[in-house]
């Protein structure tokens with residue numbers, strides 16, 4: 722087993738308080754402009770997550786968008802599966818509000834429900850066990866401390882119907898590889914093409930407040946398996962960001 726690797730954008734900030742959600746809450750309105758322009762592979766990753774949903778699910782699937790942000794993964798899925806219904810969940814009230822607005826204007830009947838909740842706490846309370854065909858989660862789960870990550874994966878397993886899918890893109894770290902540094906260097910170059918006021922505002926917030934907890938794909942794949950998922954596979958990877966899909970046995 723590889724050693725546990727925990728990385729944080731700022732070594733200085735306190736690890737007792739999770740500041741990631743407030744970081745996103747503070748830039749909910751600027752999120753899309755920054756994210757699409759600055760994050761390498763972002764659009765491609767969303768497209769493939771949506772393609773996987775179309776490939777593995779029935780057209781009227783019930784899906785949770787876990788850490789929905791401004792709803793980009795949901796919109797990508799609905800673009801390919803317009804009859805799907807989506808439950809939105811994120812810790813940031815403002816992100817959920819932007820997501821609801823975007824989705825309800827493009828797909829008025831698609832939102833099953835929504836919740837503002839902390840994924841490190843009791844976010845799944847009251848959600849129907851075996852009530853969902855799929856959980857999609859893009860660029861979220863690496864914000865959870867690793868013990869909370871494992872608990873969240875177990876909750877995902879509980880919420881999925883037999884045969885349901887977890888489709889998640891996350892940041893990973895592999896011992897001896899510089900792919901994280903490379904990724905963040907690319908992001909730094911890309912963000913310079915944006916209006917400096919917007920770019921510096923978002924990058925400054927993320928540098929100060931965002932927390933990441935990275936470990937290897939092999940380790941997380943093992944946790945998925947221990948939670949009960951079978952056949953978890955890496956569908957796509959760009960440097961340190963990979964998209965994995967795993968199925969709950971029938």
Ligand SMILES: C[S@@+](CC[C@H](N)C(=O)[O-])C[C@H]1O[C@@H](n2cnc3c(N)ncnc32)[C@H](O)[C@@H]1O
Pocket residue numbers: 739741742745746756787788789790791792793794810811812813816838839840841858859860861864865
């Ligand atoms: C990089 S954004 C990704 C959003 C969206 N899935 C996307 O692909 O654009 C990370 C999201 O995770 C949410 N998040 C981070 N930590 C969280 C936590 N502990 N509980 C709930 N949401 C969290 C943030 O509020 C933010 O919306």
